[in-house]
Amino acid sequence: MTAIGEEVGRLLDVLGVDRTIWTDGSMPALTPLTGEQVGMVRVADAADADAGLNQAVAAFRAWRAVPAPRRGELVRLFGEELRAAKDDLAALVTIEAGKIPSEGAGEVQEMIDICDFAVGLSRQLYGLTIATERPGHRMMEVWHPLGVVGVISAFNFPVAVWAWNAALALVCGNSVVWKPSEKTPLTALAVQAIFARAAARFGDAPQGLSQLLIGGREVGEALVDDPRVALVSATGSTRMGRAVAPRLAQRFARAILELGGNNGVIVAPSADLDLALRGVAFGAMGTAGQRCTTTRRLFLHDRIYDEFVARLKAAYASVAVGNPLAGEVLVGPLIDRAAFEAMQEALAAARAAGGIVHGGERVGEGASFYVRPALIEMPGQVGPVLEETFAPILYVMRYDDLDAAIAQHNAVAAGLSSAIFTTDLREAERFLAASDCGIANVNLGTSGAEIGGAFGGEKETGGGRESGSDAWRQYMRRATNTMNYSDALPLAQGVSFDL
Ligand code: NAD
Numbered sequence: 162m163t164a165i166g167e168e169v170g171r172l173l174d175v176l177g178v179d180r181t182i183w184t185d186g187s188m189p190a191l192t193p194l195t196g197e198q199v200g201m202v203r204v205a206d207a208a209d210a211d212a213g214l215n216q217a218v219a220a221f222r223a224w225r226a227v228p229a230p231r232r233g234e235l236v237r238l239f240g241e242e243l244r245a246a247k248d249d250l251a252a253l254v255t256i257e258a259g260k261i262p263s264e265g266a267g268e269v270q271e272m273i274d275i276c277d278f279a280v281g282l283s284r285q286l287y288g289l290t291i292a293t294e295r296p297g298h299r300m301m302e303v304w305h306p307l308g309v310v311g312v313i314s315a316f317n318f319p320v321a322v323w324a325w326n327a328a329l330a331l332v333c334g335n336s337v338v339w340k341p342s343e344k345t346p347l348t349a350l351a352v353q354a355i356f357a358r359a360a361a362r363f364g365d366a367p368q369g370l371s372q373l374l375i376g377g378r379e380v381g382e383a384l385v386d387d388p389r390v391a392l393v394s395a396t397g398s399t400r401m402g403r404a405v406a407p408r409l410a411q412r413f414a415r416a417i418l419e420l421g422g423n424n425g426v427i428v429a430p431s432a433d434l435d436l437a438l439r440g441v442a443f444g445a446m447g448t449a450g451q452r453c454t455t456t457r458r459l460f461l462h463d464r465i466y467d468e469f470v471a472r473l474k475a476a477y478a479s480v481a482v483g484n485p486l487a488g489e490v491l492v493g494p495l496i497d498r499a500a501f502e503a504m505q506e507a508l509a510a511a512r513a514a515g516g517i518v519h520g521g522e523r524v525g526e527g528a529s530f531y532v533r534p535a536l537i538e539m540p541g542q543v544g545p546v547l548e549e550t551f552a553p554i555l556y557v558m559r560y561d562d563l564d565a566a567i568a569q570h571n572a573v574a575a576g577l578s579s580a581i582f583t584t585d586l587r588e589a590e591r592f593l594a595a596s597d598c599g600i601a602n603v604n605l606g607t608s609g610a611e612i613g614g615a616f617g618g619e620k621e622t623g624g625g626r627e628s629g630s631d632a633w634r635q636y637m638r639r640a641t642n643t644m645n646y647s648d649a650l651p652l653a654q655g656v657s658f659d660l
Contacts (some may be wrong), residue, residue, distance in 0.1 A: 185203065213369065214390065225334040255346050269321075307391045308392070310337050313340045320348050324352075340375075340381045392416070394419070415635065418625045428461050451553075453577055456473070465467060477536050482531050505521075521537075540631065578599070578618065580606055599616070602617065
């Protein structure tokens with residue numbers, strides 16, 4: 162066994178994952194750091210999915226009767242277990258998803274943060290009382306647990322996205338069934354083991370309250386099509402969302418869709434360019450361009466274009482690319498060969514459309530795929546600029562009129578995250594009012610959202626919202642209750658129906 166394989170074994174042992182589950186299966190688990198196989202994971206078949214969903218339904222029926230603040234106690238314990246496991250789980254995220262260590266740790270921190278948020282929420286699942294038009298009546302709106310929540314997640318946030326959903330779903334009184342990315346099964350197994358420790362400390366959590374179904378698209382489809390699953394929260398490409406959304410609509414199931422992005426930044430002439438440089442560099446190169454919120458399009462005002470491009474080029478030339486376990490780097494690997502090939506295709510298409518490409522070369526060879534981030538000066542927003550390529554490519558374009566730049570910014574299919582760098586208050590407000598994205602920022606980049614806000618985007622990003630604010634409501638059903646405490650039966654709208 163190689164050093165990295167041994168490290169995976171050590172981490173999974175420490176995290177409490179039974180060896181047979183990840184060594185005796187049929188699905189290879191790979192690390193993008195070297196491309197080597199580090200496990201063979203058991204895949205759920207149709208019988209496993211059926212049994213799991215039956216158990217999830219039974220768990221929901223028991224869990225919904227537990228008072229919400231007590232449900233919050235389980236999530237509090239889970240947060241404690243995550244704190245204890247943070248370093249090991251973060252190291253596994255680095256090995257399985259290729260994130261640099263600080264980003265791996267950041268991802269686990271996000272899980273801890275959403276647990277804290279959900280614990281508070283468990284005492285704040287507030288409804289309303291509503292004025293009624295009838296005397297002697299009272300009207301109220303009450304939130305009830307929903308049912309089994311299915312979570313389908315993407316490789317690039319292998320654990321945090323599940324936690325955003327699960328922490329809220331659990332305090333809201335639901336059970337959770339998780340289909341992680343087939344590219345990141347080991348971190349999912351580790352999270353389940355950590356959750357099992359919290360459940361054991363809690364004492365009387367129902368069996369099967371949180372479950373894992375490992376496999377590819379067909380396992381995801383089983384969740385999507387099964388009437389026992391009340392809500393499916395699906396994170397991944399727009400292509401996946403296009404397949405999943407009609408199937409959920411067909412059976413009137415609830416959907417939270419968190420799909421692709423094509424995020425833009427505008428740098429205005431008044432911008433603090435030091436700040437803008439850091440914001441754009443992290444947004445475009447961080448996580449090797451593999452965030453849904455990665456900055457992919459940059460609109461630079463004519464007056465600062467030359468200076469800013471020169472500074473960006475220097476930043477791109479100096480950034481360290483390589484194996485995050487082997488040294489101090491800021492850009493790790495692409496997830497696999499397909500990602501590399503998609504990037505090369507986009508670079509070729511950009512050249513064909515008149516783009517001037519800086520960077521983008523492969524670093525090293527073999528079964529892993531490291532690339533230098535690419536900066537491409539484009540004559541306009543054409544060809545590959547209109548698409549999300551899940552790799553570190555930043556398309557740079559000029560503008561001279563802010564309204565035209567905002568119109569260009571909005572003229573793509575996705576609508577996730579956006580930003581402007583400016584010190585002009587009027588420009589900032591104009592941008593915030595006009596950006597058609599779910600996230601719009603001033604003087605910070607497009608990536609790195611906090612859990613306190615609702616996260617998600619419009620248009621082909623799917624319209625879903627997760628995490629903070631009032632996203633919890635999607636994991637509950639709302640009932641309007643009217644109580645009559647009078648001796649009469651007045652009908653609404655003054656209707657008379659006297660027998
Ligand atoms: P992907 O679409 O290939 O896979 C995502 C998940 O969906 C996987 O678990 C996969 O098995 C499953 N899946 C695929 N097709 C399915 C189908 N027809 N039915 C049911 N399940 C199906 O995405 P990926 O390559 O893992 O992740 C990258 C993509 O995810 C990018 O487009 C990125 O922007 C997006 N993403 C979005 C968000 C967000 O919050 N908006 C967050 C992270 C990633």
